[in-house]
Amino acid sequence: MAEEKFRKGQVVFWQGDPGDCLYYIRWGSVGVFANYGKENEEKLAELRAGDYFGEMGLLDHEARSATVVSLDRDTVLNRITEEKFDEFLRQNPARVVDILTRLCHKLRDATKGYLEICQALDNAVGTRTDEMTDSGTYGLEQNQTLKAIHDDIQSNADAKA
Numbered sequence: 001m002a003e004e005k006f007r008k009g010q011v012v013f014w015q016g017d018p019g020d021c022l023y024y025i026r027w028g029s030v031g032v033f034a035n036y037g038k039e040n041e042e043k044l045a046e047l048r049a050g051d052y053f054g055e056m057g058l059l060d061h062e063a064r065s066a067t068v069v070s071l072d073r074d075t076v077l078n079r080i081t082e083e084k085f086d087e088f089l090r091q092n093p094a095r096v097v098d099i100l101t102r103l104c105h106k107l108r109d110a111t112k113g114y115l116e117i118c119q120a121l122d123n124a125v126g127t128r129t130d131e132m133t134d135s136g137t138y139g140l141e142q143n144q145t146l147k148a149i150h151d152d153i154q155s156n157a158d159a160k161a
Helices: 055-060 082-091 093-135 141-160
Strands: 002-006 011-013 021-027 029-034 042-048 067-070 075-081
Touching: 021 055, 029 075, 055 093, 075 082, 082 093, 093 141
Parallel strands: none
Antiparallel strands: 002 075, 011 067, 021 075, 029 042, 029 067
16 A cells, blocks of 8 residues: 555546545545536535545446545545555455445445435426426427436336336
């Protein structure tokens, strides 16, 4: 494990970068951002000493899903590369369980967010459909698009259930 230090505001990695390692926070904190530096920037999480990040990219070899930025003056991270990951897993079984537990929490949070979006869309389409029925404005292109999106999401949700 290589130790790396980051100043406040320094980017650890960018959304879209290759997922080639994971980080363990030894000291300090980092912010996890979607669309960092853009108008639609969103802070997804704040992680502190003892937390891990970057494990998804290391495990599935996909691009980074977010940008991570140091929030403290001196953030100290341990960088674990793919080459060292097997050794890390063998020597740290308790940390492996911790990583898996945190991945489960991330998946549950993502699922919860997805279901909330589906419910909001269902409510919006249902309301919009009721308005169309009341006003007799069937066939508007926008309403048909909303209904098609709703139906696609519902079909996918039913297929996965």
